[in-house]
Amino acid sequence: MLTDPFFYAVAIPAVILLGLAKGGFAGIGVVAVPLMALAVSPVMAASITLPILLVQDVVSVWAFRKSWDKGLLRLMLPSAAVGVFLGWALAAFVKEAAVELAVGLISVAFALQRLWAERAVKAAAQVEAGPARPWLGALCGAAAGFTSQIAHAGGPPFQIYVLPRRLARDTFIGTSAIFFAVVNWMKVPAYIALGQFTPKVLMTAGVLLPLAIASTWGGVWVVRRVPAEGFYKLIYVLLVAVGGKLVFDGARGLFF
Numbered sequence: 001m002l003t004d005p006f007f008y009a010v011a012i013p014a015v016i017l018l019g020l021a022k023g024g025f026a027g028i029g030v031v032a033v034p035l036m037a038l039a040v041s042p043v044m045a046a047s048i049t050l051p052i053l054l055v056q057d058v059v060s061v062w063a064f065r066k067s068w069d070k071g072l073l074r075l076m077l078p079s080a081a082v083g084v085f086l087g088w089a090l091a092a093f094v095k096e097a098a099v100e101l102a103v104g105l106i107s108v109a110f111a112l113q114r115l116w117a118e119r120a121v122k123a124a125a126q127v128e129a130g131p132a133r134p135w136l137g138a139l140c141g142a143a144a145g146f147t148s149q150i151a152h153a154g155g156p157p158f159q160i161y162v163l164p165r166r167l168a169r170d171t172f173i174g175t176s177a178i179f180f181a182v183v184n185w186m187k188v189p190a191y192i193a194l195g196q197f198t199p200k201v202l203m204t205a206g207v208l209l210p211l212a213i214a215s216t217w218g219g220v221w222v223v224r225r226v227p228a229e230g231f232y233k234l235i236y237v238l239l240v241a242v243g244g245k246l247v248f249d250g251a252r253g254l255f256f
Contacts, residue, residue: 023219
């Protein structure tokens with residue numbers, strides 16, 4: 001088990017952010033691994049994070065188990081499995097920084113466009129849902145699986161397709177919770193094959209699990225008190241922030 005105090009100084013806020021993300025504030029958990037990577041290698045940070053995510057997924061899925069969109073999951077999960085496999089198979093050939101930069105730029109552009117669209121009407125409820133376009137849903141599902149496996153950044157591609165559907169708040173959160181719970185389990189064989197679940201990693205994750213569970217329930221409690229009419233605007237703002245973080249990390253990795 002890791003005993004470095006500095007690691008826990010960065011891991012505790014990272015786990016809290018993961019909990020808030022799993023509780024419904026989609027996207028902000030992307031900063032967790034970079035935070036932990038200040039104290040340990042990115043590979044170890046990701047390995048510690050995955051078991052925590054698997055437990056947090058149980059909490060978030062249970063909390064929103066009655067609110068989810070079956071059609072979206074049927075459309076996006078099969079292609080996400082393909083994306084996870086491609087991410088594992090191409091890991092040696094794809095630069096994580098390049099993936100982060102591309103996903104970040106697309107996410108910021110998308111979120112700003114949607115915020116402008118919502119600003120153009122008097123109420124968010126008046127914004128029409130975009131057309132279904134199943135091919136785009138499958139593509140975004142594959143991209144979410146791929147980027148989740150490569151760079152732990154599956155949230156933005158998922159949101160790019162799902163947010164314009166204008167689902168009810170709890171349905172959006174529940175669908176997202178189930179989607180990423182399944183995707184995270186898809187990633188487990190790759191982590192096992194790469195020998196990343198060492199006793200030190202699992203014991204450290206175990207120490208952080210009580211905080212992970214508490215923070216996820218905290219996220220559920222807070223998000224249910226966010227006015228439904230302002231929820232989507234908040235998620236778009238968070239997507240801009242997350243996309244900006246990915247652009248920064250990707251550019252730094254490629255050019256500096």
